[in-house]
Amino acid sequence: MDSIKNQKSKQFNKMSGWDQGNVYVSGGGGISGSRALNDQSTNSSVDIQTKFLQFIREWKNQDNSFIYRDQLSQRYNLEQYYLEVNLDHLDQFDSNLSYQVLNKPNEVIPLFENAAKLAVKQMKFKIELKDINDIQVVFVNSQDSTSIRSLKSNHIAKLIKISGIVVSASRTQPRPVLLVAKCRVCGHQLNINVSPGITLNPLPAICDEGQNKGLQCGNSPYHILSDRSKFVNQQLLKLQESPDTIPTGEMPRHIQLSLDRYLVEKVTPGTRISVLGVFGIYTGANVGKKREVAGSATIRTAYIRALGITSDTDKGGRYTVFFTPKEEDQFRKFSKRPDLYQIMADSIAPSIYGHKDIKKAITCQLFGGSSKKLPDRMKLRGDINLLLLGDPGTAKSQLLKFVEKVAPISVYTSGKGSSAAGLTASVIREPSTGEFYLEGGAMVVADGGVVCIDEFDKMDVNDRVAIHEAMEQQTISIAKAGITTILNSRTSVLAAANPVYGRYDDMKSAGDNIDFQATILSRFDLIFVVRDPRIKERDQSIANHVIGIHMSGTSGNSSNELDINFLKKYISFCRSRCSPRLSDDAIEALKNHYVSIRATVRQKQDEDGQVSAIPITIRQLEAIVRISESLAKMSLSTTATNQHVMEAIRLFTISTYDAITTNNAVGEQITPQLLQEVVNAENILKKRIPIGSKVGIRNLTSQLNGQLSPFAIRKALDILVKREEFDYVLQGKAVIRKN
Structure with missing residues (x-):
């Protein structure tokens, strides 16, 4: 019995997404104190799951409709195994329950999803609990978004909301939920529950079963049996700050998003979105190569495990704003x-x-x-x-x-x-x-x-x-x-x-x-x-x-x-x-x-x-x-x-x-006086320049500076060239009279 409770506790710790060490209780006698703490944790989890089930079954909107119960039933019949929950409704139902979701999402969201499965079981009596598909809980709320550059260490493992622009999207790939591994030497099979989000290789480095039997299984003996394992879809996005929120002189910040199951393939690069998710960390790929830098081995890369996405642009590409x-x-x-x-x-x-x-x-x-x-x-x-x-x-x-x-x-x-x-x-x-x-x-x-x-x-x-x-x-x-x-x-x-x-x-x-x-x-x-x-x-x-x-x-x-x-x-x-x-x-x-x-x-x-x-x-x-x-x-x-x-x-x-x-432009109006000046300039230029001679335009402008404006001279030359009486030479820097 104790081993079963300890196994449940280990599974619960894995679901939370964080490494849990041994718990010691002073004055309690070691093992009995640990058992009491595990019993208390299990009882608390059961109470929270019961409240989530009660929320799904009993919450009614202003029209007295059981919106979540009906939504769950309709989507399950359509083989859409997810439930969209408004956190504002959850806060009105039980503020303590909403507080648990915001501050301990890694621990309580698996309980929420289990409660959704139980709700399906209660609505469909002929289905066994093991035959019910896993239900994904997707969240939305009305709170204001937090900027990417304001995310700090105190936000880790908390539910946050950020907004930005999707600048890149990876291909959808399978992510393991339950891995079945087998030792190549002794044949021992091991079931491994993989925590959600971005995780490294969860396979053990050694085979404990082989050591107990006196076998030398070697390092990394396990290989994955993919046909017996369970996978879900996962996609990675890069979210960048909106240009209007970037301070002058600053580089735009970006953060990686991890999407799974029914959230994948929902947005494309260029879409402005608001994301509700869990702020987490993982070991970056290049951390091990930078050990010469002091403290680099302890640095982790931040990312957000998305639990809900709202697009700020509609299908027509327009930015949607709500008005009072x-x-x-x-x-x-x-x-x-x-x-x-x-x-x-x-x-x-x-x-x-x-x-x-x-x-x-x-x-x-x-x-x-x-x-x-x-x-x-x-x-x-x-x-x-x-x-x-x-x-x-x-x-x-x-x-x-x-x-x-x-x-x-x-x-x-x-x-x-x-x-x-x-x-x-x-x-x-x-x-x-x-x-x-x-x-x-x-x-x-x-x-x-x-x-x-x-x-x-x-x-x-x-x-x-x-x-x-x-x-x-x-x-x-x-x-x-x-x-x-x-x-x-x-x-x-x-x-x-x-x-x-x-x-x-x-x-x-x-x-x-x-x-x-x-x-x-x-x-x-x-x-x-x-x-x-x-x-x-x-x-x-x-x-x-x-x-x-x-x-x-x-x-x-x-x-x-x-x-x-x-x-x-x-x-x-x-x-x-x-x-x-x-x-x-x-x-x-x-x-x-x-x-x-x-x-x-x-x-x-x-x-x-x-x-x-x-x-x-x-x-x-x-x-x-x-x-x-x-x-x-x-x-x-x-x-x-x-x-x-x-x-x-x-x-x-x-x-x-x-x-x-025309050769006119915005801001320039050809007045009758200016037009007459151009006509006078034509006559003066014909008298000034003999047939067959070549004259530089700059010299001509300086010689006639007292009589004509540079604009009138250039306009008159342009007209004479179009009449083929003059010709431009040397890329417009000089003219030659043809006839």
Whole structure:
């Protein structure tokens, strides 16, 4: 009888996941004291298991329904052997029981699972207890998450909740629960209960039975009988801190997750999750190789054994946020304002002067269009991609930084410091196991949000090509090291770049200034060419605005500004509650506009004799559709009307279309006075330069400095070259008059 109790005690200690030494009780007489302690522990375990069984059978919700009893019965009939328990309900039922789960999960959760098996036995009288499948208990609760960097030694063996982004996932592999081992020499069989989580080889190093018989079985004589052992599925994930929670200048922290049974294959890299699990430690693979470092032999690697996972992004890749009824009423009332569109645009980077149309386009990007899934399983993206291309010092990077702060999910990166693997995904080899697994890059981490790529033109051409699929199909296909899979990258791209020569060259067309392939340009819905014109009145206004910010510390336009937290929540609310579609009038207007702009661009190409750098394809028609839907979503409207389409066409016309058809840009207006100055410059240049002579452009500009502005000279030369009266030589540094 004593041996049976001692065996139960050993099994219970193994279930707890911690090494238990011998227990000595002073003044109790050795063995009798130990037996009394074991009896007390066994009785306590029986009481806890009885309370868990009572909770499963008797807990009722507000509708007087036995939710856990019904859930257990339904899922068991469907061969789904798990029970999802809300810890808030357990706390209301018995606060002491909830305290035991939070502080001693390794000891009491096996009792909870045994209670679930007993509950199935009581509901199904014809089934023997040994024939009932093991039930996994999965937990959820409403408590706030703890950051990964705040986990310390006092959290070990406690139930904790953390949140982050899954950056890599291993393959699902079998993990032993019960091992049946056999000695190769004496044939002795041994049953070993393996504790959950990440464990090392549990096989004994020597055979005690062989030593008792006088046999020399040697070291590590046991081998596993896999057909008699019991296994469950296990998967390892790497969880990384969310980018918005990482302090400035700090490297992102990550931690390993161990999932088993019905929690495996639930999430993919790029998914934001909240994990409820047991914080544990195990011996790392490289600890034994670092014994020369003082204390390294005692260092353990931390991990979390997941007991429940909640995804923070839905199947559409959107970040799910819960709103109170008061917030919902506030948002719906705000969406009815007639000046909503202007207020939203004024709230985008209010400290930056001007760029009103760019801010309106960024507002549309933050809300996004409606993604669609066709009957043939083809998907149409709803995310809007923007490219800001122009002179340095025009606040492009500041706009990207603001979007990173206000978007619900965002990642900021620089083109020079980003590789193809860093933006998409990479295949990593685990040093301890030698297994290959995927680790998602910036576009996978930002799934459901915005990726801000600064210095887009500084990226390597091969790295830039890697994001073609991610921008249009919104997937990343991987075929490396035997891994063939597809990751989701349902994200918008906001890119900033400089022209070929650093500054926009008036002497050259838009195609010569934009050093991008047509394949990447066609994937941007709107392309803004941002200029820094030298206009005295505009420079004075910008100077006053910047000095005012430095003096007062505010943008000076606080009446129309929204609080950044309110703006962030309102964007999440609209994205999660509204998915507009086009009206009949809007569809007709879109078709007519697309046909007309195709004809205009074709005519211009015939006149100039060269192909446009930015092609007009069906993607540009879809871009206007997405912008129209985002304008409707902004006001929580289910239908995109003709008015929304007209505004979308206006944004497209002043950005992408103007960059194709004219050499003008945002911020530069050709006035009648400037146009007359260009005409005068043509006549002066014809008189100044004889036929057949070659003149340097820099010398010509310095000679005519008192008569003409450099802008008028370069514009006039550009016009004369197009008429084939002049010709550029020496890469645009000199001209020669032909006739």
